[in-house]
Amino acid sequence: MGLIEVGIAGVKAFAVLMMVLNLSAILLWVERKGSALIQDRIGANRANIFGIMPFNLGFINTLIADPLKLLTKEDVVPKGADKFLHFLAPFLAVFPVLVTFAAVPFGDQLVIGDTVINLQVADLDIGILYVLAMSSLAVYGVVLGGWASNSRWALLGGIRGSAQMISYEIAMGLALIGVIMTFGTLDLQAIARAQGHHFFDVIPAWGIIYQPLGFLIFLIAGIAESKRVPFDLPEGESELISGYFTEYSGMKQAAFMLSDFAESVVVAGLATTLFFGAWQVPFLFRDGFHFPGGAIVALPHLVVVVMQILSFTIKVFVLCIFQILVRWTLPRYRYDQVMDLGWKYLLPLALANMLVTGVAIVLLG
Amino acid sequence: MGAILFLVLAVLTIAAALGVILHPNPVKSALFLIVTLFLLAVVFVLLEAHMIAALQIIVYAGAIMVLFVFVIMLLNLGIDDPDRGRRQVVLRGLAWLGGIVLAVELALLVRGGPAGNTAAAPAGYGGALAVAQSLYTDFLLPFELTSILLLVAVVGAVVLAQKQRRPTIS
Amino acid sequence: MIVPTEWVLMLSAVLFAIGVVGVLVRRNIIVIFMAIELMLNAVNLTFVALARSRGAVDGQVVVFFVMTVAAAEAAVGLAIIIASFRNRTTVNADELALLRG
Numbered sequence: 300m301g302l303i304e305v306g307i308a309g310v311k312a313f314a315v316l317m318m319v320l321n322l323s324a325i326l327l328w329v330e331r332k333g334s335a336l337i338q339d340r341i342g343a344n345r346a347n348i349f350g351i352m353p354f355n356l357g358f359i360n361t362l363i364a365d366p367l368k369l370l371t372k373e374d375v376v377p378k379g380a381d382k383f384l385h386f387l388a389p390f391l392a393v394f395p396v397l398v399t400f401a402a403v404p405f406g407d408q409l410v411i412g413d414t415v416i417n418l419q420v421a422d423l424d425i426g427i428l429y430v431l432a433m434s435s436l437a438v439y440g441v442v443l444g445g446w447a448s449n450s451r452w453a454l455l456g457g458i459r460g461s462a463q464m465i466s467y468e469i470a471m472g473l474a475l476i477g478v479i480m481t482f483g484t485l486d487l488q489a490i491a492r493a494q495g496h497h498f499f500d501v502i503p504a505w506g507i508i509y510q511p512l513g514f515l516i517f518l519i520a521g522i523a524e525s526k527r528v529p530f531d532l533p534e535g536e537s538e539l540i541s542g543y544f545t546e547y548s549g550m551k552q553a554a555f556m557l558s559d560f561a562e563s564v565v566v567a568g569l570a571t572t573l574f575f576g577a578w579q580v581p582f583l584f585r586d587g588f589h590f591p592g593g594a595i596v597a598l599p600h601l602v603v604v605v606m607q608i609l610s611f612t613i614k615v616f617v618l619c620i621f622q623i624l625v626r627w628t629l630p631r632y633r634y635d636q637v638m639d640l641g642w643k644y645l646l647p648l649a650l651a652n653m654l655v656t657g658v659a660i661v662l663l664g
Numbered sequence: 665m666g667a668i669l670f671l672v673l674a675v676l677t678i679a680a681a682l683g684v685i686l687h688p689n690p691v692k693s694a695l696f697l698i699v700t701l702f703l704l705a706v707v708f709v710l711l712e713a714h715m716i717a718a719l720q721i722i723v724y725a726g727a728i729m730v731l732f733v734f735v736i737m738l739l740n741l742g743i744d745d746p747d748r749g750r751r752q753v754v755l756r757g758l759a760w761l762g763g764i765v766l767a768v769e770l771a772l773l774v775r776g777g778p779a780g781n782t783a784a785a786p787a788g789y790g791g792a793l794a795v796a797q798s799l800y801t802d803f804l805l806p807f808e809l810t811s812i813l814l815l816v817a818v819v820g821a822v823v824l825a826q827k828q829r830r831p832t833i834s
Numbered sequence: 835m836i837v838p839t840e841w842v843l844m845l846s847a848v849l850f851a852i853g854v855v856g857v858l859v860r861r862n863i864i865v866i867f868m869a870i871e872l873m874l875n876a877v878n879l880t881f882v883a884l885a886r887s888r889g890a891v892d893g894q895v896v897v898f899f900v901m902t903v904a905a906a907e908a909a910v911g912l913a914i915i916i917a918s919f920r921n922r923t924t925v926n927a928d929e930l931a932l933l934r935g
Contacts, residue, residue: 435727685855694868713882732867739925741864747861764851813903816906
């Protein structure tokens with residue numbers, strides 16, 4: 300546990316945190332402009348400083364203006380609310396979501412001189428269990444936020460939200476069991492590396508080829524966990540104002556919104572790692588491209604690393620955009636429909652997936 | 665290094681456990697218990713039981729305690745007001761005395777117990793593979809029985825918590 | 835990292851005693867339940883510590899079962915409390931004394 304290793308771990312953690320936070324901020328803007336595109340309107344374009352060039356920077360102004368507005372708003376605690384719980388709930392909503400990214404690998408390995416740096420903040424041999432554990436802690440932010448606000452909308456939103464989250468946790472976990480059985484390990488970096496070979500030398504052996512049903516169940520359960528449309532009954536904007544974070548303003552509301560987008564990034568990151576080959580680029584190995592015809596393009600190590608990190612970021616971004624598309628396309632599920640889907644359809648499907656995967660593994664070896 | 669870390673965790677865990685039984689508000693007691701469970705999971709990691717630590721957070725802190733918090737909020741319990749009667753105070757004092765005596769007794773009993781874990785653990789100790797191999801071979805019968813137990817518990821909880829449909833026969 | 839098994843067992847003993855005091859002192863049934871969970875966790879800690887000192891995973895498998903049974907017990911116990919709360923609207927253990935002779 301030398302000082303250098305601690306320093307490297309700190310730098311990795313900082314990099315991952317910055318990546319998640321920046322991706323969340325960019326997603327906020329993409330959501331506003333993308334939804335505007337889908338709904339045939341212009342969207343947010345009014346933010347500017349002094350109204351003249353060179354301060355008229357378009358979307359960057361919106362990116363700065365939104366957080367600035369939320370930061371400087373007055374923090375209102377409703378009368379009769381439990382002050383400590385009201386203060387604690389946003390932390391409990393944000394913390395598990397951000398911490399989950401510690402187990403997700405964003406690259407293969409960086410070799411500097413003698414040291415081999417594994418591009419993953421924490422190389423846990425129980426990576427998937429850690430991820431499941433942290434997402435099961437995310438329920439507390441919703442429950443406590445809803446209850447501590449001493450308000451009808453918030454309580455309803457909190458109860459619905461937590462019931463939905465704990466129901467879909469189960470489906471999410473069971474969908475992941477198929478993946479674990481296929482790759483035989485819980486370690487996320489090992490799973491990422493195992494998706495490096497190719498079928499028939501052409502098709503990359505990504506997780507989605509092994510587990511298409513698992514991917515579908517995981518994605519649906521993930522969207523339900525992050526309480527996005529079509530599962531956004533906990534914050535049903537047309538019914539419950541803002542649901543469980545109605546009574547929050549300023550930085551606390553920013554924290555809840557951050558947890559919404561960050562959870563979307565987490566679901567995308569996990570789906571990428573398990574089903575889309577994580578940082579793998581097709582035909583790219585550690586020393587360069589190995590094309591199926593036999594052609595080999597040798598690349599320096601740093602270029603390979605940068606390409607892998609970029610590939611991971613692009614895949615996560617694409618999955619996030621897919622979630623945004625789903626949000627602005629589908630109508631909201633009713634509460635009983637949400638519960639039905641989670642318990643009566645996804646759960647048996649995930650179990651059946653587990654059974655079929657097990658049989659296939661025994662038969663095919 | 666491990667010993668110092670454990671000492672810090674032990675002090676925090678005892679403080680959180682005392683918070684569970686001392687705080688008058690049941691919601692805060694539940695929060696203290698969640699903190700205790702989390703700290704115990706960290707101690708498990710220190711003892712190289714990684715899978716059990718993850719299970720502790722998933723099952724205990726992430727599911728059972730959510731159930732507790734739900735029920736406390738559903739019943740809308742207020743702050744507890746302990747009885748101030750003479751008899752109650754004396755009985756409470758006796759209970760505390762008994763508890764301290766029990767703690768001291770047990771602590772004395774475990775001194776000079778089994779040798780500390782000076783040997784390094786075998787490779788893969790505490791990982792999912794090792795626990796699963798033991799669970800599905802040596803402990804297969806208890807595993808199956810536990811699954812039946814869980815089924816019975818689920819059915820029982822659903823039946824008990826249902827609203828009464830028919831009027832009771834008086 | 836090396837952690838002396840004795841210290842872990844002593845922590846477990848203290849947690850168990852705190853759980854016992856919680857059951858005896860508090861009158862709110864749900865807090866009594868939480869103190870019982872505390873006792874179960876103290877026992878889990880003992881099992882894990884001794885498993886580590888023996889280098890065998892059997893102790894951890896027992897912890898697995900204890901957790902499962904604790905979950906089942908918590909679910910059924912809380913369901914009973916909710917059902918009784920409907921009739922008596924109290925969770926004070928002193929007042930839930932209908933079976934007393």
